[in-house]
Amino acid sequence: MMEKYVIGLDIGTTSAKAVLFKKNGSVIAESEWGYSVSHPNPSWSEQDPIIIEKAAITAIRSVTKKAGVMKKQVIAVGISTAMHSLICVDNKYNPLSPSIIWADGRSVEQANKLRLQTDIYLKTGTPIHPMSPLCKLVWMKENDYQPYIEAAMFVSIKEFLLLRWFGEAVVDYSIASATGLFNIHTFDWDDDVLEVAGVTRNQLSKPVGPTAICQGLTSELANLLGLETDTPFVLAGSDGPLANLGIGAIAPGDVAITVGTSGAIRQMASKPQTDNRQEVFCYAVTEDRWIMGGPTNNGGIVFQWLRDVLGEKEVELALTKGENAYELLTKLASTVTPGSDGLLFLPFLNGERAPYWDANARGSFIGLTMAHKKEHMIRAGLEGVVFSLYSVAVALERLAGESINIFASGGFARSPLWLQIVADIFGQPVHVPQSHQSSAWGAAWFALLAVGEASSLESIKDSIPMKQTYEPNNLASNNYKELYKTYYQLYEVLKPHFSTIANYQRNVK
The missing domain is CATH 3.30.420.40 (ATPase, nucleotide binding domain)
Structure with a gap:
């Protein structure tokens, strides 16, 4: 019987990683292609979306080639991306602007003003900060940013790829939630916040669930990717909630700590919770799950x-x-x-x-x-x-x-010293999986759910090979x-x- 595989594509701040998994969570092969962040002005952080697209294509093609698997053995690709990226595109899906990423700080002044409008955070769950596309859009509006004026759409890096590869303007709930424009209670764009940002609904993608599928690669692109033209690409989510899923931290009290370029601590919740202190984020993941937590830039x-x-x-x-x-x-x-x-x-x-x-x-x-x-x-x-x-x-x-x-999870999970420091500072045992690519596995699991190869979200706990546990030193x-x-x-x-x-x-x- 022919072995089946699933790919988790994880597009982060510094690289695109493609990880080929068996259905039980075992990693068969990994491929990673890096790219840079440019800082054309103090506090600005930008990337070239075309270079990221090329890195993603190369990573997928390389991982199947490295593993020696046939195209038809790859049953789906799940996509994980970093949050808060913003790209202005024209009506042919060409970028008019760089991808302005989470680390960009140009909209400090706008964020300080918007932070006083606590109703925005209470509705969207996105803390008011220069990281959010909302603040970036307000900066663009107030500074007559030419790509903003000319844009047909405003998209994240994931939406950019889906537009160019499939011509579909869709966005998963967790990426939409991280924009600061999405109401986590109604699961729709918030009209009042759109007015603040100066954008319209037809300039944004349609919010969909994490098991939504895009399909129908051109023959040329399929050849570049090393996949069949009908390979399902599943939207999955953003890297944060997917890291929780990929590590099995989905029950109440399960906390995931991820450190890559940046870092975060997150916990799943069965209902959205925000308050006027605006200390943590609360993003929608599925229609009955939200992810709460906080990111560090450092x-x-x-x-x-x-x-x-x-x-x-x-x-x-x-x-x-x-x-x-x-x-x-x-x-x-x-x-x-x-x-x-x-x-x-x-x-x-x-x-x-x-x-x-x-x-x-x-x-x-x-x-x-x-x-x-x-x-x-x-x-x-x-x-x-x-x-x-x-x-x-x-x-x-x-x-x-x-x-x-x-x-x-994340790159720091490869450092015994760093993990021991976590156990000691938190005063609790720290559980570590064999693979540190938890976001990729979370994306792959949503892909398996979407194509009927997994029974439930919770059953991923049976498919996470664990490595070891670090105990705190009193x-x-x-x-x-x-x-x-x-x-x-x-x-x-x-x-x-x-x-x-x-x-x-x-x-x-």
């Missing part, structure tokens, strides 16, 4: 910065001896005791989203002494990212309830509890200075 990108600034020796060793620079740096950091001998790091290198939603926030080392060395700074950086996630967890528990099980946990009290207060103390510094930086060319 995940793996902090480690990348530490490598670039402090890891010259390790990078050189990696290049000459074929070793991994990140592994060398974590090995060095592991020689330092938990708490980095009193050195704290606020990891706000990219501003910050949850729970502060402050694009002006800036990174800081606190407590530096002559006794601290490079290894202390590296460990403090890793700890700072986890402290940031823990601060979101505190806000999340207020609305979603106490965490019972913690699951880890002594380390107690030390971190004390340090967190200081970490938590530092943001409020430094906030006025962050604003002054950020304004200065924006005015320096």
Whole structure:
């Protein structure tokens, strides 16, 4: 009997990954193709959508070729993408603008004004922040941005691909929810918010459920992808809820922590919950499930910065001896005791989203002494990212309830040191799957559901090969509890200075 496979296509901030799975969750092959982020002005973050499209095509073609599977063995492709991207396109689906991504901060002024209109957040579940397409659209309107004026449609990177590959203007609930334009109670675009953004319904895609299928590739595109022309492409969702699904964190009390370039902590809920504090997001996933949580701008990108600034020796060793620079740096950091001998790091290198939603926030080392060395700074950086996630967890528990099980996914799940830091700071065991590509597996599972090869959302728990569990060290946990009290207060103390510094930086060319 011919073996069947499913592909999870995960389009992230820095790369497009195609992962070929068996139906039981086993990874057969992976293929990853990177692309860059450009910063044409201070705080702007843009990407070329055509380059991303080419990377996605290459990743899919490469993964089937690597595995040596036949076209007809791939029964479906599920699509996961990062949230909050915005592209202006013409009526032939050509891009008029770059893809303006989640990390873009040009709409700080607009976000500050919109944040006062709490009804927008209460209806949409999207915190008012420059990450959201709503704020970007208002910036475009107020600055007479030419692509905005000429646009036939405003789309995310996923919608862009679906338009170009199938000519269908559809968007799944979770990507729509992350725009700030979608009402999570009515499952439709919100007319009042559309008026604020200055866009009309016919400039947006039709919201559909995660098992919606697009089908009918041209022969030319099918050949480029290495797939049959009738291969079903399933919309699935955004990378956040799909990571929860792919790791099995779908029951009350199941919490997923994901760290890739950015990071997030999330929990599924059976009803939408928002309040005036606007600390966490609440996005629709299916018609009876919502995802709640908070993202940090500063995940793996902090480690990348530490490598670039402090890891010259390790990078050189990696290049000459074929070793991994990140592994060398974590090995060095592991020689330092938990708490980095009193050195704290606020990891706000990219501003910050949850729970502060402050694009002006800036990174800081606190407590530096002559006794601290490079290894202390590296460990403090890793700890700072986890402290940031823990601060979101505190806000999340207020609305979603106490965490019972913690699951880890994303690139950081390959780092034993980072995972132990999570277990110690949270004071709970951390469960890790064999594959760190949980968003891709979540997308693939929705694809299996869509084509009738899976029975239910919940049954994915039987198809997630687990790797190991990291148990907290009580002594380390107690030390971190004390340090967190200081970490938590530092943001409020430094906030006025962050604003002054950020304004200065924006005015320096």
